Every structure is written in structure tokens, then in C-alpha cells.
Amino acid sequence: MPAWCRTLRASGFGEPLMLLLSRHLPSTRTLQCFLAVAQELNFRRAAELMHMSQPPLSRQIRSLEEMLRVRLIERDTQRVSLTEAGEAFRQEAQAILLALDAAVATAKARFHDGKAAAAPLRIGLTSVINPSLMPSLHALVTDPAWTGGRALERAWSRQLVERVRAGELDLAIVGDIAAPGADLALEPLAHEAMIVALPAHHPAAAGEEVDLAALGELPLFWFARADNPAFYDKCERGFRRLGYAPPRRPEPKDFTLLLAAVAAGEGVALCPQSMRATSRIGVAYRALPPAVSRLLSIEVQVVARAQETRGAVLDKLAQLRAALGRS
Structure with a gap:
């Protein structure tokens, strides 16, 4: 003993x-x-x-x-x-x-506490995408009946995952993360194409579509790998395949600061197509060739706790699947 x-x-x-x-x-x-x-x-x-x-x-x-x-x-x-x-x-x-x-x-x-069960769910939405140009998603996240009258909490995908794990959020809509562990369930919902934001005076902005090779030696504003290792590695594989190896500059955390730097001619940025809703004088958004866009697309995902049994959360997940075309 x-x-x-x-x-x-x-x-x-x-x-x-x-x-x-x-x-x-x-x-x-x-x-x-x-x-x-x-x-x-x-x-x-x-x-x-x-x-x-x-x-x-x-x-x-x-x-x-x-x-x-x-x-x-x-x-x-x-x-x-x-x-x-x-x-x-x-x-x-x-x-x-x-x-x-x-x-x-x-x-x-x-x-379960009846009052707690009736409380509005806490939902996170990645700041990487702008849902206003994704009609189905936008309709849900702006519907008070779906959000419970609460504003969705915006943050980087990695931060949202940790908040779901800690019980601070009930579910979160994130962008292209790796499997987060056995305690959480990750489900793909849709894909969003990437576009390029470049100085409006750049010759490549004259067309409706821009090949990465046309950007020359303009620096690329890019995020740190620690922010999202899965998506970073996916894009790096795509860049190598495409032969795209521009000089890199740290991407400002604030999107408006990023656009200001692009407008000043300091570099270009790759971003989800939904972010073109944020306009800026001096910045031109242009599509990438379809094959390149598919290669660099962002997978929109939803993360929740793996053993989730609450009907309210399961209902929200079902509505997300239906809205974004997943069965």
C-alpha cells in the first residue's frame, strides 16, 4: 500500500x-x-x-x-x-x-444548467476572410437568429482554435489549419480563391488577371509560419511548383496597414477574394489564373469539440454545412 x-x-x-x-x-x-x-x-x-x-x-x-x-x-x-x-x-x-x-x-x-443551455452560443470567425463576399456564409453570420444576437468574435484561426479548446468558444469558422488534435473536430466547409493586391500603377494591374511571374521582383508581404503552419506550408509548396520566389516582407497584422503599404508601392499581397470588399485608393485587386488560384485557395473549416453533444451546437454545424454546400 x-x-x-x-x-x-x-x-x-x-x-x-x-x-x-x-x-x-x-x-x-x-x-x-x-x-x-x-x-x-x-x-x-x-x-x-x-x-x-x-x-x-x-x-x-x-x-x-x-x-x-x-x-x-x-x-x-x-x-x-x-x-x-x-x-x-x-x-x-x-x-x-x-x-x-x-x-x-x-x-x-x-x-446541464438550463439557463446556460439557453444562453447564446459563442462563435468565432477568422479575421483572414471577409464573409461579405461569401453570400451563404454572410447570410448566416449576420442573422441574429443564428448568432443569438451576439457579435461573432474575430481573431486569427490559431487563436480561435485555442479558445474552442479552452471552452471559451463553442465553435469557430477558421481557415486552412492542420488537424488540431483528438480533443477537437475539424470539418471542411468550402474553398475560397486567393487574389493578388498590387499597386494600381503597376503594369500588371492593366489586365483583369495577373500571373505571379508578371509581378517581377516586387516584395511579397507574407505572414509568419507560426501564424498558420498548415496553410504556410501549402502555399510554399505552391510557390515552388510555380517558380515564384519573391523577396519577403513581414505582413502587417492590420489589413488596412497592409493595403497602405501596397498602395505606396512597397510590395504586393495575396489575400482571400472576399477581402476585396475592403477598398483602398492606390490598390488594385486582380484575379490569379484559375490553376494558380486553386493551388493557393483557402479551405474554410469549422472547429468544435470532438465529443460535442449539445443540440444547439450540432444544429449550428448542420446549418453551416447546408449553407456552404457540404452534406
Whole structure:
């Protein structure tokens, strides 16, 4: 019998209590990090799956091994593998998280708060797209009956995913992210074409369609890979295939600042076609050739919790599928 059990009995508690509030137990986040590494056997891909950088992921694994005083993962310059203890712990950790998820779902289904259930859902919408030029989506996100009278919360896709994971949002409409882990469900809804924003005085702006080669050596305002690794890598593969390798400049976080820089002739930008609703003197929006547009298109997705059982959330998901053409 563990020493802490003997201590409890000696103190008059009778049968030992399961003390779950202990500093000697790993957090669910730590378990998720470990399972991501165990699944991918690659720290970079595991970090992307968890939407974090590699150093904090490595620290989570190191602290878990120090807590357990057991090596779980063997890692060298060639490969990552689980030790015998790591494989055994993977099975236990996965069972724990599945059981916890089931317990949460059961509690919500059986003992839900009627007032909370009737409250408007919290919905996020990526700031990468402008729904005003996507009629079906625009009709939903501006319909008070669908939003519950609440304004949708706008942020980068990566931030919205983390807020759904933390329970701060019930679902979020995002753009071209990688699978976010077993605790969340990601579903594709539609594709949105990319267009180019270029200085209105540039010779390529004279036509209705612009090939990337016509942009010459104009710098490309582009986002950091950490903002959306999946879409960044997809575009990089497309650029290599197209032979497009312009100088890069950091993309301003504010779209109006980005357009101001383009109007000043400092570079060009690639953006979803819905963003052309934001006009700016000195900026011309032009279509890309169809093959290029398809190659660089953004997949519009919806993310929710994997074990979601609430009827209100499931109804919203069904309405999104119907509006954007997915069955």
C-alpha cells in the first residue's frame, strides 16, 4: 500500500481517498503534448498539432519524465521513438483523456444548467476572410437568429482554435489549419480563391488577371509560419511548383496597414477574394489564373469539440454545412 494511503488511514479517514488535487499529477495539457509526440514521433509535427512551438513542447515532455522519473521518449538526430515505458504510458494516458472526455459529456448531458443551455452560443470567425463576399456564409453570420444576437468574435484561426479548446468558444469558422488534435473536430466547409493586391500603377494591374511571374521582383508581404503552419506550408509548396520566389516582407497584422503599404508601392499581397470588399485608393485587386488560384485557395473549416453533444451546437454545424454546400 502506498505511504500516502497508510497515512490517511492512520489519520482516521478509513478507506483511502483518491486525492486528485495533487502536484504530483500531470495536467491534461501535458498528457495531450505527450500523446501528440507519441502519435507523430516528430517534435515539429507534434508542436504544430498542438499549435505551439517546439521549445515549450519539449519542456512539457521533459517535466513529465522528471515527474515520473522514467524516460518515455528516445530522441536523437535521426529519429524519435517511444521507450517500453513510453508505450505503456501512452495507452494509459489515452484512456485517461478519453474517460475524462466521456465524464464531461455525461455531466453536461445529464446535469446541464438550463439557463446556460439557453444562453447564446459563442462563435468565432477568422479575421483572414471577409464573409461579405461569401453570400451563404454572410447570410448566416449576420442573422441574429443564428448568432443569438451576439457579435461573432474575430481573431486569427490559431487563436480561435485555442479558445474552442479552452471552452471559451463553442465553435469557430477558421481557415486552412492542420488537424488540431483528438480533443477537437475539424470539418471542411468550402474553398475560397486567393487574389493578388498590387499597386494600381503597376503594369500588371492593366489586365483583369495577373500571373505571379508578371509581378517581377516586387516584395511579397507574407505572414509568419507560426501564424498558420498548415496553410504556410501549402502555399510554399505552391510557390515552388510555380517558380515564384519573391523577396519577403513581414505582413502587417492590420489589413488596412497592409493595403497602405501596397498602395505606396512597397510590395504586393495575396489575400482571400472576399477581402476585396475592403477598398483602398492606390490598390488594385486582380484575379490569379484559375490553376494558380486553386493551388493557393483557402479551405474554410469549422472547429468544435470532438465529443460535442449539445443540440444547439450540432444544429449550428448542420446549418453551416447546408449553407456552404457540404452534406
